[in-house]
Amino acid sequence: MPFVRIDALGTDPARLDALGQAVQDALVETLGVPPEDRFQVLTGHDGVTGTLRAGDYLGIRRDDSVVFVAITLRAGRDAARKRAVYRRIAELVHERTGTEPRNVFVTLTENGDADWSFGYGLAQYAPAGGGPAGALSG
Structure with missing residues (x-):
């Protein structure tokens, strides 16, 4: 159950949706995240009231x-699985x-596990008095 935040400068709703879907698919x-486990905040910045800064770090x-x-x-x-997700996100974002x-x-x-609450003020993966509830997906 990953929680994803995507920020992009000067973007329209169609691009934001394509970015979100590319990350989800990756x-x-x-x-192996289940397709229905999609929790995303997609934000487009207009360059005036909100903007992004990025240097040329690492060349x-x-x-x-x-x-x-x-x-x-x-x-x-x-680390290998993390490298795979970085690579696939970059590929799908470029493609789409x-x-x-x-x-x-x-x-x-x-x-x-105790760092997640999906609602009702409960820690669904770490319920009081028991082990994790739910499969490892996020």
Whole structure:
């Protein structure tokens, strides 16, 4: 059950939707996330009331089509699977939106079972007095 935030500059609803679907498809393909586990915040910035900044860190020259993808998910994936998801996100974003892979910035933040509440003020993966409820999917 990853929680995904995507930020892009000067984008329209169709591009935001394509970005969200590309990330979701990459998570399903590379990490085995169930397709219905889709929790995303998609934000387009207008450059005036909200904007994005990206330097040329590590020699990667980014421009105004930069896309920031922040994914929070439960811990447990090895480095190879993480590299696979980064690669697939960049491929699908390029394929579906034309955004150059150099402009796709992805970060993963891992946490534990007790760090999630899906509603009702409950920790569904770490119920009181018991083990985790639900399969590892996020």
